[in-house]
Amino acid sequence: MIGQILIHVLFGLAVGSAVSYVWSWLRSDPRLATIGRTLFTALSIGLITASAMLIIDVVQHRFEYTYVWNYSSTELPLHLLIASFYSGQEGSILLWTLLVSLIGVMLTPYARRHQYETAAMSIYGLIMVFLTLLLVAKNPFSYYWETFAASGMTPADVPANGKGLNPLLHNAWITIHPPILFTGFASMSVPFVFAMAGLLKRDYHRWITVAMPWALLSTAVLGFGIMLGGFWAYETLGWGGFWGWDPVENSSLIPWLVSVALVHTMLVQRRTRGLVKTNMSLAVVAFVMVLYSTFLTRSGILGDTSVHSFVDPGKFAFWILLAFMVVFSVLGLWLVLARREDMNIRREDFAPTTREFMVSIGAAIVMASAIFVTVGTSWPVIMEIIGQPKVAVAIAFYNDVHLILMPLVFVVNGLSLLVQWRSTSKGQFRRNMLVAAGLTMLLTIATVMTGLSALEHIFLASTAWFSLVVNVQTGWMIARKSIAVAGAYVSHLGIALLIFGVIATSQYEERYHAVLVQGVPTMVGDYTLTYVGKEQIEREFLDREKLRYDVSIEGNGESRTVSAILYWSDFNQRQSAFLEPGIRWGLTNDLYISPKATEWENVWNATTVMRGGTIANPLDSTQSITLQRFTMPMEEGQSEDGRMQMSAVLQIADGDGSPRELRARTRISTGDGGPAFDPEWTPISGTDIAVGLTNITRNNADPSQSTGELSFKRVGQEMPAPREVFTVEFSVKPLMSLVWIGVITMVLGFAVSIVRYLRASATPSALSSAPEAL
Amino acid sequence: MKPRYLIGGIVAIVLAVAAWFSLDSSSIEYANLERAEQLGSTVQVVGTWVKDQGQSYDAQADVFRFTMADEEGRQIPVVLHGAKPNNFEIAVSLVVKGRVENGTLHASNVLTKCPSKYEGQPQGV
Structure with missing residues (x-):
């Protein structure tokens, strides 16, 4: 009850804080801002309390709460219980709201130092109003009853246990990836509120300096969060790849792309005081795309097109999400339009031979990518709205589009660094260009010699080399003077490395279907794989049987054992195993074993036959065998060692002789794993073949539908015990490591730049340029 | 009109036209089985697994077989080139991408949709 009341109080606090700040802004009354600030602090404390309460409810297994029942269970270890906090829609909205409020707490003194508090926090408060309203609609403290x-x-x-968490999600990544992604989403609000505050204050330039570190931070964090999602998919979920252009992936990529464009155009404005309206508009678009993405993935409208589970949030939440998006789009665009005459300060065009021109073009290409991904992701919805048959967009669309856009990005990026801000000296440009072009040529030829043959990929690789060469060339000179300003070059280098990883894995990957019999070395590609054996892990848990399947890999001068996981869980009544790949990580390539199925070798030529059915003898196809009926245990009596006995009454028919009857008897013992059958091998007269009854599956509803399993061998032949057969997909993924190294390099570059622009924002010149109108 | 708007406009139109054609050629229609049979081209069919018809995976051929029913209840055998998808048994619905040939749906991909928790009914207490 307290939880539900608290959520409503939070909404009240958000409204109170927003109203106080707006009022303070309108009346230029700093006392009202104090009230707004206090209410905002109270709101944050309230959100921390609500989150702590939810975590405590989960950890204490309070299944009287619907949310706790839905997403957790008593079997989950602590880190997964904590992850249950944001596994569902209600909890993830609470996490998002909490993060936005915590960022707000850090933002308030920062904004105050820059005389931006009232204007910025008015807008920020409005965002909190919508988020807390969403929480009211999707209250995580609803009772089960x-x-x-x-x-x-x-x-x-009160349910005795919860529904638990899908075993696919049982790993450390669920505790890392979503919070970082949500931090990225939450921090995207900050550049938006500074842009809006700049418009309100008619301060069209200084907001850039103030917002720059935050724009960089949100881009870096969101980018890192997206990568962790890809890493998770690759490492645990066994999707084989790290990126599939799935709507959920796209919906975090779109705001990131807009944000990347935004930091570049903000940089141009810092240097030239141009692109004022562009920056205002992009800041609005970046934030609205966060809301649009949330809407796409949480409203259930893309339900059939994604591997992720979508959930219909209910009418109320649907309309709040839609209103959230519409209100901020309209508010933002209206403010930009209302101030458009005012912002027409600088009218001259950039000369094409300047860095500002090239960076603007680059940002435009990144925006084109964002638009294409948005249209592709929204296509099913668009087609439905215009009354066309529902469609989905194939991955090829995104790949094709980016095979055109990525080379453009690299070329423009390289050129932008070869030219200078304002004006470029022709001699220096020519000299640097010549060096860069020459090196690019050499490196491209070297790449082609490694076997890259598809023309579009050679082109992409050569442009990536160009960008890499120029960034190393220019970045090195800059870094020698001061490492603090080299962030951008490091980030660009990361993107080039990422794309090399993408080209290598998509073009040179080798995939093999392999059926591995236990203990039998099998040649697969250049490697010899042996399924060594399995071992049960995590035995302390009774709700699961988790098996580690060890496969040894030999070849190319190395010998390694990797382990794939088959996870039989009560979550799906152990109907089939959840599969996790085994990976041998490496700098030059990853060896990836993705499990597909396991079965037992059929050494006995076992064949299942229904009562009344006829099969051919697998060892002598001229002979047919009919299973007439089963004898009852009473009819057979017990075996010498006291086991129950049953027989299959068989009719044997050869091509020539008349049919004859045969009884194949089996001894049955019962144990934990169900009945075990120990056949008496019965010779079939006139042949050297013996038949055994190795299984009976009784159909209780209709005994005439019962089946028996007949096995066959040569008389006197000793058969080896059946071995387990492990079927896998084995793939060699070259330079996969570059994908992760590339993204991490990019994020590190951002980190360097954040420090740089944080310092720049604190310099007195930035502070004194325009006093606040308070 | 300034030349930069003209150039920008032309580039935007070219990109838009290219995107339209690309989208048109790469979009895959959602169809029921009747339409999928008529078309014979790659479509996506939403439906469920017909449990009592069973399922099997042939490791040698790397083929997973089951029978699906579309939303109108029409049934068809499905041959998926690959292993059984995760969450297959507990999926409340399947999205099968493939084409119908000789009365069999040859699938290249099967998406399994997990139970929607909000529509769930309470379990026995």
Whole structure:
């Protein structure tokens, strides 16, 4: 009850804080801002309390709460219980709101130092109003009996255990990836509120300096969060790749792309005081795309097109999400339009031979990518709205588009660094260009010699080399003077490395389907794989049987054992195993074993036959065998060692002789793993073949539908015990490491730049340029 | 009109036209089985696994077989080139991408949709 009341109080606090700040802004009254600040602090404390309460409810297994029941269970270890906090929609909205408020707490003194508090926090408060309203709609503290009141549940009905978490999600990544991604999303609000505050204050330039570190931070964090998602998919979920252009992936990529464009155009404005309206508009678009992405992935409208589970949030939450998006789009665009005459300060065009021109073109190409991904992701919805048959967009669309856009990005990026701000000296440009072009040529030829043959990929690789060469060339000279300003070059280098990783894995990957019999070395590509054996892990848990399948890999001068995981869980009543790949990580290539299935070798030529059915003898196809009926245990009596006995009454028919009857008897013992069958091998007269009854599956509803399993061998032949067969997909993924190294390099570059622009924003010149109108 | 707007406009139109054609050629229609049979081209079919028809994976051929029913209840055998997808048994619905040939749906991909928790009914207490 306290939880539900708290959520409503939080909404009240958000409204109170926003109203106080707006009022303070309108009346230029700093006392009202103090009230707004206090209410905002109270709101943050309230959100921390609500989150702590939810975590405590989960950890204490309070299944009277619908949310706790839905996403956790008593079997989960602590880190997964904590992850349950944001596994569902209600909790993830709470996490998002909490993060936005915590960033707000850090933002308030920063904004105040820059005389931006009232204007910025007015808008920020409005964002909090919508987020807390969403929480009211999707209250994580709903009771089980409330949710299922229609099914006649009463407060006395408390489930004994929760539904738990899908075993696919049982690993450390779920505790890392979503919070970082959400931090990225949450921090995207900051550049937006500074842009809006700049418009309100008619301060069209200084907001850039103030917002720059935050724009860089949100881009870096979101980019890192996206990469962790890819890493998770690759390392644990066994999707084989790290990126599939899935709507959920796209929906975090789109705001990131807009944000990347934004930091570049902000840089141009810092240097030239141009692109004022562009920056205002992009700041609006970046934030609105966060909301649009949230809407796409949380409204359930893309349900059939994604590997991720989408959930229909209900009408109320749907309309709040839609209103959230519409309100901030309209507010932002209206403010930009209302101030457009005012912002027409600088009218001259950039000369094409300047860095500002090239960086603007680069930002435009990145925006084109954002637009294409948005249109592709929204295509099913667009087609439905215009009354066309529902469609989905194939991955090829995104790949094709980026095979055109990525080379453009690299070329423009390289050129932008070869030219200078304002004006470029022709001699220096020519000299640097010549060196860069020459090196690019050599490196491209070297790349082609490694076997890259597809023309579009050679082109992409050569442009990536160009960008890499120029960034190293220019970045090195800059870094020698001061490492603090080399961030951008490091980030660009990271992108080039990432693309090399993408080209290598997509073009040179080798995939093999391999059927591995236990203990038998099998040649697969250049490697010899042997399924060594399995071992049960995590035995302390009774709700699962988790097996480690060890495969030894030999070849190319190395010998390694990797382990794939098959996870039989009560979550799906152990109907099939959840599969995790085994990976041998390496700088030059990854060896990736993706499990597909396991079965036992059929050494006995076992064949299942229904009562009344006829099969051919697998060792002598001229002979047919009919399973007439089973004898009852009473008819057979017990075996000498006291086991139950049953027989299959068989009719044997050869091509020539008349059919003859044969009884194949089996001894049955019962144990934990179900009945075990020990056949008496019965020779079939006139042949050297013996038949054994190795299994009986009784159909209780209709005994005539019962089946028996007949096995065959030569008389006197000793068969080896059946071995386990492990079927896998084995792939060699060259330079996969570059994908991760590239993204991490990019994020590190951002980190360097954040420090640089944080210092720049604190310099007195930035502070004194325009006093606040308060 | 300034030349930069003209150039920008032309580039935008070219990109838009290219995107339209690319989208048109790479979009895959959602169809029921009746339409999928008529078309014979690659479509996506939403439906469910017909449990009592079973399922099997042939490791040698790397083929997973099952029977699906579309939303109208029409059934068809499905041959997926690959292993059984994760969450197959507990999926409340399947999205099968493939084409119908000789009365069999040859699938290249099967998406399994996990139970939507908000529509779930309470379990026995």
